[in-house]
Amino acid sequence: MDKYYIKFILRNRLNFITYCFLIFFLLLILRFFYIQILQNNYYSTQALNNIIKIVPIEPARGLIFDRNNTIIADNKLSYSLEVIPEKIENLSVLINKLSNVVTIDNSDIIKYKRILSKNQFSHTIPIKSNLTNEELAEFSTHSYQFPNVELKETLKRSYPHGALGVHYLGYINRISKKDLIILEKEHKKKNYIGTDHIGKAGVEFQYENELHGVSGYKHIEVNSMGKTLRTIKNFPAKEGRNIHLTIDLTMQKIAEKEFKNKKGALVAMDPNNGEILAYVSMPNYDPSLFIDGINHKSWNKLNKSKDKPLLDRAINGLYPPGSTLKPFVAVAGLKNQLRMPPFKINDPGYFYINNSRRFNDWKIGGHGEVDIIKAISVSCDTFFYGLAIELGIPKLNKTLADFGFGIKTGVDLPNEKPGLLADAKWKKKKYKKKWYVGETAITGIGQGYTQVTPMQLALATSKIAFPNKSIIPHIKLNSQHLKQNTGLTPPINISDQTIEWVKKGMENVTEDGGTAAFIGKTTAYKIAAKTGTAQVFGLKKGEVYDEKKVPDHLKDHALFIAYAPAKNPKITVAVIVENGGHGGSTAGPIAKKIFDYYLTSGSR
Amino acid sequence: MNLNTIQNYIFHKLDRPLFGALILILIIGLINLISANHQDISNTISHIVNIIIGIIFLYVTCNIQTRTILVFAPWTYSIGIFLLIYVNLFGIESHGAQRWINLGIFNLQPSEILKISLPLMLAWFYQKCASKINYRVHFIAGLLIFLPFYLVTTQPDLGTSLLILFGGLTIIFLAGLPTKFIISSFIGLLISSPFIWNSLLNYQKERILSLIDPFSDPYGAGYHSIQSMIAVGHGGIFGRGWLNGEQTNLRFLPETTTDFVFSVFSEEFGFFGVLAIISIYIFMFYRCMWMVSKMQDTFSRLAAAGLTISLFVSLIVNIGMISGILPVVGVPLPFFSYGGSSMVVSLISIGIIMNLYSNKSLIAN
Numbered sequence: 001m002d003k004y005y006i007k008f009i010l011r012n013r014l015n016f017i018t019y020c021f022l023i024f025f026l027l028l029i030l031r032f033f034y035i036q037i038l039q040n041n042y043y044s045t046q047a048l049n050n051i052i053k054i055v056p057i058e059p060a061r062g063l064i065f066d067r068n069n070t071i072i073a074d075n076k077l078s079y080s081l082e083v084i085p086e087k088i089e090n091l092s093v094l095i096n097k098l099s100n101v102v103t104i105d106n107s108d109i110i111k112y113k114r115i116l117s118k119n120q121f122s123h124t125i126p127i128k129s130n131l132t133n134e135e136l137a138e139f140s141t142h143s144y145q146f147p148n149v150e151l152k153e154t155l156k157r158s159y160p161h162g163a164l165g166v167h168y169l170g171y172i173n174r175i176s177k178k179d180l181i182i183l184e185k186e187h188k189k190k191n192y193i194g195t196d197h198i199g200k201a202g203v204e205f206q207y208e209n210e211l212h213g214v215s216g217y218k219h220i221e222v223n224s225m226g227k228t229l230r231t232i233k234n235f236p237a238k239e240g241r242n243i244h245l246t247i248d249l250t251m252q253k254i255a256e257k258e259f260k261n262k263k264g265a266l267v268a269m270d271p272n273n274g275e276i277l278a279y280v281s282m283p284n285y286d287p288s289l290f291i292d293g294i295n296h297k298s299w300n301k302l303n304k305s306k307d308k309p310l311l312d313r314a315i316n317g318l319y320p321p322g323s324t325l326k327p328f329v330a331v332a333g334l335k336n337q338l339r340m341p342p343f344k345i346n347d348p349g350y351f352y353i354n355n356s357r358r359f360n361d362w363k364i365g366g367h368g369e370v371d372i373i374k375a376i377s378v379s380c381d382t383f384f385y386g387l388a389i390e391l392g393i394p395k396l397n398k399t400l401a402d403f404g405f406g407i408k409t410g411v412d413l414p415n416e417k418p419g420l421l422a423d424a425k426w427k428k429k430k431y432k433k434k435w436y437v438g439e440t441a442i443t444g445i446g447q448g449y450t451q452v453t454p455m456q457l458a459l460a461t462s463k464i465a466f467p468n469k470s471i472i473p474h475i476k477l478n479s480q481h482l483k484q485n486t487g488l489t490p491p492i493n494i495s496d497q498t499i500e501w502v503k504k505g506m507e508n509v510t511e512d513g514g515t516a517a518f519i520g521k522t523t524a525y526k527i528a529a530k531t532g533t534a535q536v537f538g539l540k541k542g543e544v545y546d547e548k549k550v551p552d553h554l555k556d557h558a559l560f561i562a563y564a565p566a567k568n569p570k571i572t573v574a575v576i577v578e579n580g581g582h583g584g585s586t587a588g589p590i591a592k593k594i595f596d597y598y599l600t601s602g603s604r
Numbered sequence: 605m606n607l608n609t610i611q612n613y614i615f616h617k618l619d620r621p622l623f624g625a626l627i628l629i630l631i632i633g634l635i636n637l638i639s640a641n642h643q644d645i646s647n648t649i650s651h652i653v654n655i656i657i658g659i660i661f662l663y664v665t666c667n668i669q670t671r672t673i674l675v676f677a678p679w680t681y682s683i684g685i686f687l688l689i690y691v692n693l694f695g696i697e698s699h700g701a702q703r704w705i706n707l708g709i710f711n712l713q714p715s716e717i718l719k720i721s722l723p724l725m726l727a728w729f730y731q732k733c734a735s736k737i738n739y740r741v742h743f744i745a746g747l748l749i750f751l752p753f754y755l756v757t758t759q760p761d762l763g764t765s766l767l768i769l770f771g772g773l774t775i776i777f778l779a780g781l782p783t784k785f786i787i788s789s790f791i792g793l794l795i796s797s798p799f800i801w802n803s804l805l806n807y808q809k810e811r812i813l814s815l816i817d818p819f820s821d822p823y824g825a826g827y828h829s830i831q832s833m834i835a836v837g838h839g840g841i842f843g844r845g846w847l848n849g850e851q852t853n854l855r856f857l858p859e860t861t862t863d864f865v866f867s868v869f870s871e872e873f874g875f876f877g878v879l880a881i882i883s884i885y886i887f888m889f890y891r892c893m894w895m896v897s898k899m900q901d902t903f904s905r906l907a908a909a910g911l912t913i914s915l916f917v918s919l920i921v922n923i924g925m926i927s928g929i930l931p932v933v934g935v936p937l938p939f940f941s942y943g944g945s946s947m948v949v950s951l952i953s954i955g956i957i958m959n960l961y962s963n964k965s966l967i968a969n
Contacts, residue, residue, distance in 0.1 A: 009780050010905065011897070017774065017913065018893045024920045025886050029879065031927045035837045036875040043837020050834065050856050 053222050056194025059213030060155050062240030064169065064203060066249040067275075067477055071160060072169060073204065078156035079131040081139065081149050082124035085116055088148060095127070098149070101142050102135040104128055107295070114293055115174060124150055129292060157197065157291055163284040165252050167312040168245070168276075168413060168475055170202020171287035173294070191215045194237070200290065202312075203245065203475060205414050213240035244477040246275035254597050255280045258590040263578040264557075265313035265454040267473075268594050271462030271563055271572045274471035276411070278573075278594065281313040306553075315409075315416040318451040319576055322532030323379045323515075324559045325400075325446030327502050328460055330372055331467075332399035333387045334498045341501055344371045351385040353437055359385050376505025377514045379531065381445050388444025389437060396443065397421045402492055403460035405452055410488040411473040419456055422449030446532060457574035459489070461561040464506070465528070465569035467492035467499050506530055507566045516560070516588045523592070525599050526566035532559030533582055555579035560587035564595045571598050617666050617962040622891045625884050626939065626954060630655055632881065633865075633940040639847045640860040640868040640942075647861065647942065654944045658951035665955035670963035673956060674728060674903055680717070681725035681748075687714035688755040713945035715764045718752045719918075720953055722768055723910025726775045731903035737780055745776050760805060763933030767921065771914035775906050828858050833928040836870040843874030861942035863934055867926045882923070889916045895961040904960040911953040 035043065064073035081102065088094055095104055104127070112127045127149070131139065139151060157172050175183075175198045183189045183198075192198070194215050199208040216237030221229045255266050259282045268278035283305075289298050302310050311317060333339045349366030351359040361367070361381040367374065375383035388396060401407060406421030420426075422443070424435035442448040459473050468491045492499070506528035510520030515531040534557040558580030563572040573591040580586035615623075634651060641647040665673070691705050691714050705712045726745055733741045749772030756765035777786070801809070835851035844850065849871035851857045860868050870878050892912040899905045915938050922937040924930035936943055938950040 005780055010778060013778050014893065014897055014909065017778075017909075018890070021889055021893075021916060021920070022886070024924075025882060025889075027929075028920065028923050028927065029882055031924075031929055032836065032870070032875055032878045032882075035833060035927060036839050036870065036878070037841055039837050040840040043834050044840070046834045047838040047851055050831075051850055 051221050053220055055218050055220055057216035057218060057235075057237040058154070058194040058196070059215055059237035060239040061157060061172075061197075062207075062211040062213065063242045064211075065242065065244045066247045066252075067244060067277075068248065068250075069244075070249045072165065072245065072247075072249065074158045074160055075155040076158040078129065078154055079136050080126040080129040080152050080154060081131065082126045082152045083149055084124055094146075094149075097145065098128070101138050102128055102131060110295065111292060114295070124152065126152070126292070130156075159287045161249070162288070163286045164256060165247060165249070165279060166202070166284045166287045167281040167314060168202050168247065168279040169287060170204035170206075170414075171200055171290040172197040172204050173200045173290045174198075174292065193217075197291070202413060203243065206412055207243055207476065210243060211240040214238035245475050246270075246277065246477050247279060247475065248277045248598075251278045251594060251597055252280070254278075254593055255590065256282065256284070258593050259577070262580060262586070263307055263313075264576045264580065264587075265317055266573065266575045266590060266594075267314050267454045267458035268571060268573045268598075269458045269462055269473055271465040271471070271569050272469070274459075274462070274473045275477070276458075276473055276475045277571065277598070279314050279475065281311070281317070283307050283309040285309045312413075312415075313454065313576070315411060315413060315453050315455045317453060317576070318417060318419060319453070319557055319559070320448070320534040321405075321446040321450060321452045321457065322534035322557070322559050323381075323446055324457060324530050324532035324561045324574075325450065325452075326379060326384055326444075327376055327464055327506055327530050327561075328400055328403050328405070329384055329388060329391075329396065329444050329446075330376055330502050330505065331403075331464070331492065331494060331499065332391055332396050334372070334501065335399055335492075335494055336391060336395055338390060339372045339375075339383075339387055340498075341371050341373065344369050345383055345386065346370075347380055347382040349382070351382045351441070353385075353389070353441060357438055359438070359441055372501055373505040373508060376502065376530065377508030377511070379509075379515050384444040385441040388440050391444075393423045393435070393440055393443065396440075397423055399492075400450075402490055403463050404456050404489040405450070405460065407489070409453075409455050409459045409473050411455055412476055416455070417453055419453050420449060420451040447535060454574045454576050457559070457561050457576075458572050461530075461563055461574055462569075462572040463489070463492055464499070464502060465563040465572060467494050503528055503566065506562075510562075519588045519592050523564075523595070525564055525595070527562050527564040527592070527595060528566040528569075529560065529562035529588070529591070531582070531588065532561070533557070534559060536579065552579055555581055558582060558585070558587040560591050562588075562591050562595070564599060571595065617958060618663075619891070619895065619958045619961060622888060622895075622954065622958065625888045625891070626951075629881070629884055629888070629939045632869075635846065636865065636869045636872070636940065637861060637942055639849065639852060639872060640865050642853065642855075642860075643847070650944075651942050651947075654942075654947040655951075657944070658948045661948055662951040662955035662958075665952050666958045666962070668959065670904075670959055673724065673907075673959065674731070677721070677724035677728035677907075680721035684714060684717040684721040685751060685755070687712070687717065688752060690714070692755060692758060713943075715752075715756045715759070715761060715768070716945040716949040718756070718768055719764075719771065719914045719949055720911065720956070722749065722752055722772055723775060723914060724907050724956075726772060726779075726910060727903045727905075727907035730775075730779045730906055731901070734902045739785075742776055742779070742781050742785075745772075745779070749773065749776075761934065762804075763921070763935040766933070767914060767918050767935060770917055771910055774913045775910040778906055778909055779902075828864070828932050829925075829928050831856050831858060832864050832867040832926045835864075835867040836927055839871040839874045839877075841875050843870075843872045843877055846872050848872060862936055863922070863932070863941070864926055865941045866923055866937050869940075870926070885916070885919060892916075892957055895957060899960060904963075908957045908960045911957055915950060915953055 060075055063071060063075065065071055081098070095109065098104055108128050112125060115125050143151065159169065174196055175192065179198050180189065183192055191214060194217070195212065199205040199211060204211065214237060216235045218231050218235065219233040220231050251268060255268070255278045259280065263282055265282070266278060266280035267276060269276050285302055347361060347366035347368060347370050349361045349364055353359065362379070366382065367378050367380045370380045370383050374380065400421055406419055408416045408418045427433060427435050439448055443450055455473055462471060470489060470491050472488055507526060508514050509516050509529045509531065510527045511517060516529055519529070520527055536554050536556060558577040560575045563569040573594050575587040575590050577586045634655065637651050638648050687705060705714060725748055729745060729748065730737065749769060753765050753769045756768060831851065835849065835857050838844065838851055849868055851871055852860055852868045857864055857867055869881065889912065896905055896908045896912065899908060918935045919938050921930055921933065921935045925932055925935065936946045938946065
């Protein structure tokens with residue numbers, strides 16, 4: 001053996017290796033000292049972040065009832081399968097695998113992709129909603145195969161009555177980017193962290209704050225799979241408040257049924273306090289379509305339909321009031337000491353302005369001797385041409401505004417339209433043209449530029465029944481909103497004796513000789529009413545309107561306003577049937593059904 | 605014969621300080637494994653069985669004729685190489701690598717066998733050529749290393765292959781490879797390192813890159829490293845207590861019974877626990893190297909040194925890996941990790957070292 005090798009090379013190299021190792025060991029100890037002692041706080045926080053997750057708890061949304069405790073918007077327990085999109089490597093593989101357990105069809109996938117593309121908020125996205133009991137059981141037994149799929153138990157909004165009353169009820173939808181910006185601005189975003197849905201229309205939108213409730217949260221301990229092991233802290237959510245509406249759902253059903261497949265709107269109201277009893281806009285649609293985001297096909301169908309089901313005709317539909325405006329014009333006259341009985345005119349069936357322009361009455365040959373009472377009951381145009389011209393637009397509009405025309409009624413529903421009371425100033429601005437006297441004349445019979453909503457008609461009619469009240473139409477029972485907005489339209493300020501002439505005229509409408517005489521014949525109570533017909537298109541000079549010749553969509557709108565019983569009014573109804581022809585014959589019977597239900601059925 | 609004589613007869617070849625430290629480590633390792641395998645009884649029992657089998661092997665290899673080891677060295681090497689080729693062709697795939705041969709009752713990991721047979725083979729080879737060690741001898745030794753290194757690399761098991769390479773190279777180093785050559789090849793390696801980098805597989809590159817900044821890819825390659833460091837750091841000075849490591853129990857920590865078994869220990873027993881274990885390991889290492897220095901012949905010295913270095917390199921790599929200063933390469937912690945092949949091989953290595961030490965004068969000259 002080479003002594004030199006052993007003594008110098010081997011010993012040195014063995015020592016070298018030993019020292020190297022000892023240095024490595026020392027470095028390791030220093031490393032542990034650094035991590036475990038110096039960096040202990042940092043890693044402990046990291047460990048806690050691993051384990052503790054804060055999970056928001058969505059509050060149960062408040063329920064919506066009608067005035068008789070019938071449920072309109074409910075929450076139903078629903079099971080869905082949700083996934084965290086970032087954790088899915090291959091969607092189609094997952095869907096294939098899931099398909100062995102639950103039915104996943106194309107619409108589920110489209111829905112998933114739609115929500116994913118619009119998702120701003122949610123941590124998880126449903127890939128399959130509304131599991132059946134069988135699917136639930138099937139998934140539960142196979143859930144170990146799907147570590148990234150979460151079975152979520154949620155309360156899902158349900159609208160048990162489908163399309164009934166959709167326009168006041170509205171709907172909820174998933175929170176969008178736009179909603180989020182608004183929530184952020186109103187500092188409500190924090191409260192919505194666990195929430196996927198928000199009210200988008202109708203009462204669901206209007207009373208969102210009350211219905212939503214207060215978000216809760218819990219601290220949970222999870223393992224590396226994200227599986228919940230236990231709850232450490234729990235701050236329960238405060239559920240949303242239940243809301244009772246003034247709507248009488250039975251009446252609503254009757255009203256919608258009466259419309260059959262006609263378009264139009266109806267507002268029934270208690271004239272004593274402004275509670276809305278029925279609120280119809282036809283055609284309607286099923287609010288359930290919107291709950292998880294409406295699909296393209298349904299949306300296009302709704303949005304592009306020429307019948308405009310999405311339009312809330314009760315507060316957004318603008319109609320010429322036609323002859324239903326006459327009682328209000330009459331009040332304007334009487335308030336200005338014009339046409340006070342026993343003043344009469346002799347109606348030849350036409351009215352001349354400046355002996356040149358001729359305005360026809362609807363009745364060829366005229367109504368003969370007409371006072372203000374008869375003028376209303378037979379809907380005499382000639383009478384009101386003259387009255388309107390003598391009054392002039394400013395005075396006429398002043399009284400019409402007192403009835404609530406041209407301004408919002410203040411109803412507690414979103415996006416109400418104010419309608420229009422036109423005058424010279426408005427016309428100048430809009431058309432750069434001057435106002436003609438003839439336009440004043442036709443304003444007096446509810447044609448021309450005037451536009452009203454059914455809600456406004458119902459309010460104005462209620463103000464004939466109770467001219468000294470200042471009510472606000474509202475849809476939420478015991479509304480706080482009522483107190484805040486009292487006085488949106490002032491009392492009419494007219495003597496009982498004077499208003500009695502107008503009331504008498506309206507009562508006579510449903511009596512022999514009145515424009516809706518047939519309605520009064522079968523009732524046990526007295527109805528005060530006014531019919532109306534609003535032209536959809538102007539007749540050319542010399543052309544005669546013939547209902548049978550005109551295509552459906554150009555037919556006149558039928559209007560009908562009424563309150564009953566005449567001596568002790570309990571209910572006001574305003575009806576518009578689009579392209580319904582004469583007001584008495586199509587709109588009147590609908591109102592009568594409502595009165596019959598409300599005033600004579602056992603429920604009252 | 606009194607009791608003392610029997611004890612002496614049974615244990616006369618065992619190095620008592622080393623064996624004592626070894627038993628201590630095995631017991632602590634067992635206790636730790638109960639926590640690491642989430643108190644899975646069958647797992648714990650099979651770990652105990654592995655230890656018992658390993659101890660029997662240790663006792664046997666410690667007591668057989670040293671000459672037998674010398675004679676069998678080329679055979680174990682050949683069998684090891686054969687098994688490596690076999691596993692590359694027919695082995696069981698796991699985690700994207702072929703490492704095991706299914707032997708019915710247990711799965712054998714041939715690369716573990718090479719951890720013993722390569723040092724023995726090299727030592728045997730240098731013993732044969734002891735009179736005329738030159739560059740040709742070193743070159744053949746290099747080929748003997750390269751063959752298993754290449755085979756293990758293609759499994760692919762980068763960690764183990766590097767350990768085999770390193771263990772082999774230190775034997776050449778101890779056998780007297782000239783310093784000039786070492787320095788020049790080191791420079792050569794530096795220059796060629798970009799080419800080596802390109803030949804690495806993607807997952808190997810990712811693992812190495814994630815070491816530089818594990819937080820750059822916290823859910824990919826860096827995930828294991830981060831979770832391990834969190835567990836270790838979470839342990840603090842005194843640890844969370846046995847069975848109370850949250851990172852372990854909630855399964856944030858991966859591979860808790862094998863590669864990351866020491867992370868479990870670090871979380872539950874803290875810095876002082878780590879200090880104790882590393883101290884025992886240092887003692888064992890120092891004892892082994894001391895024993896090497898007392899050996900008289902080339903075969904014993906090189907074989908014992910090679911085995912010691914193989915054992916403790918994997919030990920340092922594993923602990924460096926779980927504390928985030930070395931890349932995650934899949935190397936178990938000797939005497940601590942669950943795994944039959946690794947346990948038995950580690951204990952046989954200790955047995956051979958004790959054998960060579962107790963026979964230090966027998967094959968001298």
